[in-house]
Amino acid sequence: MKNLEVIKILNQIADLLDIKGIEFKPSAYRKASRTIESLNKNIEDIAKQGKLKDLPGIGQGISKKIIEILETGTCKEFESLKKSIPIDYESLLAVEGLGPKSVKVLYKKLNIKNLNDLEKAAKKGKIKKLEGFGEKSENQILQGIDFAKSSGKRFLLGHIYDIALSIENQLKNSREVTKVSLAGSIKRMKETIGDIDILVTSKDPKKTMDLFVNLKDAKDIISKGPTRSSIRLNSGIQVDLRVVKEDEFGSALQYFIGNKEHNVITRKIAISKGYKLNEYGLFKSSKKIAGKDEKEIYNKLGLDYIEPELRENNGEIEAAKKHSLPKLINYNDIKGDLQIHTNFSDGIDTIQAMAKKAKELGYEYIAITDHVGNLSIANSITEKRIDNYLKAFEKAKTEIKIFKGCEVNIKPNGDLDLKNDILKKFDFVVASIHSNFKQTKDLMTKRILKAMENKYVKVIGHPTGRIINARKGYELDLEKLFKKSNETNVILEINAQPERLDLKDIDVKAAVENKCKLIISTDAHNTNSLNYMKFGIATARRGWAEKKDIVNTLSLTNFKKFFDIS
Numbered sequence: 001m002k003n004l005e006v007i008k009i010l011n012q013i014a015d016l017l018d019i020k021g022i023e024f025k026p027s028a029y030r031k032a033s034r035t036i037e038s039l040n041k042n043i044e045d046i047a048k049q050g051k052l053k054d055l056p057g058i059g060q061g062i063s064k065k066i067i068e069i070l071e072t073g074t075c076k077e078f079e080s081l082k083k084s085i086p087i088d089y090e091s092l093l094a095v096e097g098l099g100p101k102s103v104k105v106l107y108k109k110l111n112i113k114n115l116n117d118l119e120k121a122a123k124k125g126k127i128k129k130l131e132g133f134g135e136k137s138e139n140q141i142l143q144g145i146d147f148a149k150s151s152g153k154r155f156l157l158g159h160i161y162d163i164a165l166s167i168e169n170q171l172k173n174s175r176e177v178t179k180v181s182l183a184g185s186i187k188r189m190k191e192t193i194g195d196i197d198i199l200v201t202s203k204d205p206k207k208t209m210d211l212f213v214n215l216k217d218a219k220d221i222i223s224k225g226p227t228r229s230s231i232r233l234n235s236g237i238q239v240d241l242r243v244v245k246e247d248e249f250g251s252a253l254q255y256f257i258g259n260k261e262h263n264v265i266t267r268k269i270a271i272s273k274g275y276k277l278n279e280y281g282l283f284k285s286s287k288k289i290a291g292k293d294e295k296e297i298y299n300k301l302g303l304d305y306i307e308p309e310l311r312e313n314n315g316e317i318e319a320a321k322k323h324s325l326p327k328l329i330n331y332n333d334i335k336g337d338l339q340i341h342t343n344f345s346d347g348i349d350t351i352q353a354m355a356k357k358a359k360e361l362g363y364e365y366i367a368i369t370d371h372v373g374n375l376s377i378a379n380s381i382t383e384k385r386i387d388n389y390l391k392a393f394e395k396a397k398t399e400i401k402i403f404k405g406c407e408v409n410i411k412p413n414g415d416l417d418l419k420n421d422i423l424k425k426f427d428f429v430v431a432s433i434h435s436n437f438k439q440t441k442d443l444m445t446k447r448i449l450k451a452m453e454n455k456y457v458k459v460i461g462h463p464t465g466r467i468i469n470a471r472k473g474y475e476l477d478l479e480k481l482f483k484k485s486n487e488t489n490v491i492l493e494i495n496a497q498p499e500r501l502d503l504k505d506i507d508v509k510a511a512v513e514n515k516c517k518l519i520i521s522t523d524a525h526n527t528n529s530l531n532y533m534k535f536g537i538a539t540a541r542r543g544w545a546e547k548k549d550i551v552n553t554l555s556l557t558n559f560k561k562f563f564d565i566s
Helices: 003-019 025-037 042-048 060-072 076-084 091-092 100-110 115-123 136-149 157-172 205-213 248-256 260-272 293-299 318-323 351-360 385-394 443-450 478-490 505-512 528-542 557-562
Strands: 178-184 194-200 218-224 229-231 238-243 275-278 281-284 287-291 336-340 365-371 401-409 428-432 459-460 491-495 518-521
Touching: 003 025, 003 060, 003 091, 003 100, 025 060, 025 178, 025 248, 025 443, 025 557, 042 060, 042 505, 060 076, 076 293, 091 100, 091 115, 091 157, 091 205, 100 115, 115 136, 136 428, 157 194, 157 293, 157 528, 178 248, 178 505, 205 218, 205 238, 205 428, 248 275, 248 281, 248 287, 248 293, 260 293, 260 318, 287 293, 318 365, 336 351, 336 401, 336 491, 336 518, 336 528, 351 365, 351 528, 365 385, 365 505, 443 459, 443 478, 491 528, 505 528, 518 528
Parallel strands: 194 238, 336 365, 365 401, 401 428, 428 459, 459 491, 491 518
Antiparallel strands: 178 194, 218 229, 229 238, 275 281, 281 287
């Protein structure tokens, strides 16, 4: 699918227009980009059907540019903008704290064109002398450069997963392929992916390799061999395919799914038992004693089967020895989604459309939580519009329980952006931070703790505020938040948006260890984004969470009892 290519170019056009100081047009391109990002369909197919303009936020002008991108890999406007601004804007905008306006100033005043120029200028103290920057900004830029370098060129799981599934399904539908499975980090559902690994067994490896290297989305053939081939997709990600024998499929999966540290430990266990373990099987002397089935290998090693998401050498092997592995939450355990946005604030679809999609997903309940207060960037519902918003719930005829909710901003001092006499009108209040991210650890912790003390708040949204590959989460004393959550019954969220996955997996594990309940929400801004739930569940699983740890696995009746709402 070329969805990622189109999304990337539309976002880059928006960034370049911002740098040039052009108003309104950037937001139109970003809205179109968000629409395509949420699709679970191929944008090429939609274009061929002539239905691009049926998509929210895509008018005639942008639809023509999308067609041009699909046909040529670029568009004239994009190329013209790049020539007019000869800077490496992608790497510069990847630095936390730098936006299009500041990049424009740095280019005009200091001729900064790339990350190296930026780093040199910051180290020489040139940036702090510019109007609107200062010493604090300069230090933050230096920290942001380090973070941008360490983030690397990894892809978000949520942007790559459907592409990987599509390839897996194409191979599965081949007559020659008898077994197929994703492997590596994408099988462990890590939040970022370096490349896609796939294992197959095949009756005709040559035909399978021919099929693989000629996939529609393949841009380049990196290598092709009888049992291993690699291609690069149009999206830029590399895909590696290995053909293994039937009696090696389980051992190959065990070898290629776990991370390096997990595999080192399992091989040491094998050696301690007089075995040899590798991708071809588990051997005693020269005799293979296991290899066809993954679970059998773990059993022979004296271990319970370890789910792929846990294979990170984070205590799972010790737990498998003691038969104390968690019974992880399943991907079909969620009964409701508790952070959803509609066209009342910064979403695209109506309350009714979101409810209908949620019903199709099998949910019993949802909370519509549009932004309220004075958060202009999210088109928040001001006090004057609250009554109309609440009336819309009464008018929406749906087959699913809808809680009248809102997402309210937490101010720098911990106060909420709406007064209690308005918040009390809602069934379900999510409180989140959307600004002033640079407060100290102590202040930020106190800020959230104060919000958790508000009797109308049910959930703290995206608690650490991180944006994967773009912004580190703010410093927090999570132990204090876990304690406060247990005291107040205000629940911390696992935000399933691919860019957030916040709380992250290690924080989820810490929460579980502190007996802290959690909630998984999609933060959906259109109907297709409701499908992001699986990425939140994957994060919960990687954090050792069980069904009992996640509040929205409860039935509607028990969920209402938990929060004491009607």
